[in-house]
Amino acid sequence: MSELENLMRDVARTVQTDARRRQLLPEIQARLVALDEKRRPTGAVWRWSMAGAMACCAAAVAFYVMQVQPVSFAVDGVTSAGTTGAVGQKLAAPDSSALSLRFSDGSQVTLPPRAQAHVDDVDNKGATVAVDEGTVEVSVVHRAKTRWQVRAGRYQIHVTGTRFAAGWDSRQQTLTVTMREGSVVVTGPGLKQGTPLVTGQRLRVNAATGEPAAAIEDANVPEPAAPTQGQSKDEQAEAAAVEAAPAVVVTEPAAPAPAREERRIGSARTRRAAPTKLAQLDNDWRGFEARHQYKEAFAAAVNAGWDNYCARLGADDLVKLGNVARYAKDAEHADSAYQAARRRSASADQPVFFLGRVAFDLRKDYVAAGNWFDSYLKRFPHGPLALEAAGLLLDSRLKAGDNAGARDAAKGYLDAFPHGPLASKARATRGQ
Amino acid sequence: MSVAMALPREMRPGAHSMPGTAVVYNDDADLVAALHRGDRAARTVLVQRYEPLVERLVAGALGIDSEIADVIQDVFVGVFEGIRSLKDASALRSWIATLAVFTARGRIRRRRRWRWIRFLAPEEVPEVPVSGPQGETHEAVRATYRVLDTLPDDERMAFSLRFISEMQLTEVATACRVSLATVKRRLARAERRFVEAAKDHPALRERLQSGGRWGVEES
Numbered sequence: 001m002s003e004l005e006n007l008m009r010d011v012a013r014t015v016q017t018d019a020r021r022r023q024l025l026p027e028i029q030a031r032l033v034a035l036d037e038k039r040r041p042t043g044a045v046w047r048w049s050m051a052g053a054m055a056c057c058a059a060a061v062a063f064y065v066m067q068v069q070p071v072s073f074a075v076d077g078v079t080s081a082g083t084t085g086a087v088g089q090k091l092a093a094p095d096s097s098a099l100s101l102r103f104s105d106g107s108q109v110t111l112p113p114r115a116q117a118h119v120d121d122v123d124n125k126g127a128t129v130a131v132d133e134g135t136v137e138v139s140v141v142h143r144a145k146t147r148w149q150v151r152a153g154r155y156q157i158h159v160t161g162t163r164f165a166a167g168w169d170s171r172q173q174t175l176t177v178t179m180r181e182g183s184v185v186v187t188g189p190g191l192k193q194g195t196p197l198v199t200g201q202r203l204r205v206n207a208a209t210g211e212p213a214a215a216i217e218d219a220n221v222p223e224p225a226a227p228t229q230g231q232s233k234d235e236q237a238e239a240a241a242v243e244a245a246p247a248v249v250v251t252e253p254a255a256p257a258p259a260r261e262e263r264r265i266g267s268a269r270t271r272r273a274a275p276t277k278l279a280q281l282d283n284d285w286r287g288f289e290a291r292h293q294y295k296e297a298f299a300a301a302v303n304a305g306w307d308n309y310c311a312r313l314g315a316d317d318l319v320k321l322g323n324v325a326r327y328a329k330d331a332e333h334a335d336s337a338y339q340a341a342r343r344r345s346a347s348a349d350q351p352v353f354f355l356g357r358v359a360f361d362l363r364k365d366y367v368a369a370g371n372w373f374d375s376y377l378k379r380f381p382h383g384p385l386a387l388e389a390a391g392l393l394l395d396s397r398l399k400a401g402d403n404a405g406a407r408d409a410a411k412g413y414l415d416a417f418p419h420g421p422l423a424s425k426a427r428a429t430r431g432q
Numbered sequence: 433m434s435v436a437m438a439l440p441r442e443m444r445p446g447a448h449s450m451p452g453t454a455v456v457y458n459d460d461a462d463l464v465a466a467l468h469r470g471d472r473a474a475r476t477v478l479v480q481r482y483e484p485l486v487e488r489l490v491a492g493a494l495g496i497d498s499e500i501a502d503v504i505q506d507v508f509v510g511v512f513e514g515i516r517s518l519k520d521a522s523a524l525r526s527w528i529a530t531l532a533v534f535t536a537r538g539r540i541r542r543r544r545r546w547r548w549i550r551f552l553a554p555e556e557v558p559e560v561p562v563s564g565p566q567g568e569t570h571e572a573v574r575a576t577y578r579v580l581d582t583l584p585d586d587e588r589m590a591f592s593l594r595f596i597s598e599m600q601l602t603e604v605a606t607a608c609r610v611s612l613a614t615v616k617r618r619l620a621r622a623e624r625r626f627v628e629a630a631k632d633h634p635a636l637r638e639r640l641q642s643g644g645r646w647g648v649e650e651s
Contacts, residue, residue: 003639003640003641004595004623004626004627004640005595007572007576007636007639007640008576008595008596009595009598010572011495011572011573011576011596012492012595012596012597012598014496014573015491015492015495015496015573015596016487016488016491016492018491018496019487019488019491019500022500022501024483024487024500024501024504025479025480025483025484025487027501028479028483028501028504028505028508029476029479029480031501031505032475032479032505032508032509032512035505035509036472036475291632292575292632292633292634294634327634327635
């Protein structure tokens with residue numbers, strides 16, 4: 001049998017297994033019965049259909065009105081509980097308490113004591129909030145076509161859905177942005193093309209001197225996540241260890257360094273922002289990756305500074321970067337990207353799984369692979385990769401010659417996936 | 433209402449029910465006769481009997497796809513609407529297979545048109561998220577269907593019926609309503625195109641070169 005036929009047989013198994021897993025027959029039966037009922041119109045059905053159609057029209061009109069309606073906001077404070085806010089109205093938090101702006105799209109801006117801000121503009125996609133003095137906490141709810149901005153002096157922070165703190169010192173003309181979640185792009189003096197910031201980074205930039213004096217540092221600011229229900233103490237400790245992992249040093253990409261003036265500000269963990277070059281280099285590996293040219297994508301990412309990417313990218317992109325290295329068969333770089341993804345997000349399941357795949361496929365270290373898959377299943381028993389992790393745990397134990405471990409893995413597999421694609425192998429391993 | 437419909441189910445010709453079970457039709461001739469009479473129970477039996485076939489053909493043509501249930505539904509709606517035109521009950525299976533093939537091909541063509549209208553490249557069209565295998569398995573299956581997306585519709589259908597739905601050549605020819613020679617030509621062309629296009633997809637290229645591990649086996 002040719003490799004093509006082998007490949008197609010595997011595709012067929014995967015596709016058919018997926019279809020069976022979705023148990024379509026009852027759904028199809030139910031749909032056909034419902035369709036049959038619909039096709040037998042009676043007076044009552046006709047009336048209900050008309051009522052339904054009118055309700056749909058009303059809902060469509062309401063949806064349209066909501067879409068074109070600009071967001072509104074209420075101000076919660078000591079003296080003004082839930083009063084409707086007005087665009088342009090200066091808002092100043094008292095000396096001893098905070099002021100909170102609650103927007104109709106679910107977003108919220110909190111002014112701590114003595115902070116000053118005002119809402120500059122609102123439309124149906126979001127709002128523009130101007131920080132006049134102090135540091136405000138911003139939490140924007142992401143929706144389709146969200147357009148939110150925070151303005152501070154001549155700086156703009158472009159937001160989709162995220163949480164961050166924006167501080168403005170009007171006397172020093174200094175902006176500080178501290179990312180708690182998501183990403184933003186900051187534009188303004190000293191930031192030519194816009195500086196992207198991701199979770200855990202902090203930007204300080206001064207507009208007073210007229211010189212580009214921007215600094216991005218790894219702020220290590222994510223708030224500690226509450227222990228997930230059902231996690232064991234070990235798992236909680238592991239998660240905590242991930243959260244508390246030391247901040248990654250942000251370094252310049254290797255290739256373009258000679259052309260760039262580099263000035264360290266403050267500590268060794270700070271660097272000059274170089275958004276244009278970074279964005280261009282970023283596009284290189286992403287472009288190759290999108291075209292499935294993984295070796296080229298890997299070379300481009302290494303050339304541009306692999307460690308820099310590991311320090312800068314969000315968890316999803318780091319998994320993508322790790323996959324690029326894995327497809328290029330470079331275990332070391334793949335591991336570094338997946339480990340960075342774990343540090344970035346303790347709740348992300350894919351890095352754990354793919355670390356197992358690196359150990360299994362590239363390093364042929366089946367003991368380590370088994371440990372990763374075991375870890376995955378303990379932490380994410382219902383994760384999207386649980387079926388594959390359970391199968392690979394079984395394979396890892398078998399390949400490592402760990403018969404007792406393999407029997408345990410087989411039992412776990414059958415308990416969780418009694419009709420899974422490796423069920424027969426698991427039964428054979430258990431000696432049934 | 434016909435006389436047959438007025439009779440209790442178990443007394444109608446060709447049908448009987450076992451205690452505690454739904455009505456059973458001995459063979460396709462009985463089933464088709466009951467469908468011609470408009471027997472609703474026969475519809476349920478037909479769907480139970482042929483849904484696995486339709487699912488295999490549609491899933492093979494579309495891959496892991498959120499619209500599989502919609503397409504299967506369309507196939508059976510077509511079956512119920514056209515059953516009166518079916519004169520030879522022994523051809524029921526191949527007739528349903530043909531309907532499945534043409535319905536799936538229609539869905540593929542509609543998507544292609546939709547993409548053109550949106551002025552987006554295929555890779556830019558957002559995929560509908562569906563549950564399914566992840567990781568490398570997912571990557572290889574996705575890559576397979578991306579390559580199939582580049583094939584002409586008729587060649588794609590012949591290829592998926594033969595290699596993914598694992599039909600015999602004669603069955604493929606019947607389902608596609610073409611001659612055996614035409615199917616062979618389409619398959620040869622599709623295979624060449626597939627292997628050529630697969631070189632651009634690492635997950636397929638490596639597999640075709642070395643026959644690497646897949647990690648999924650039939651239960």
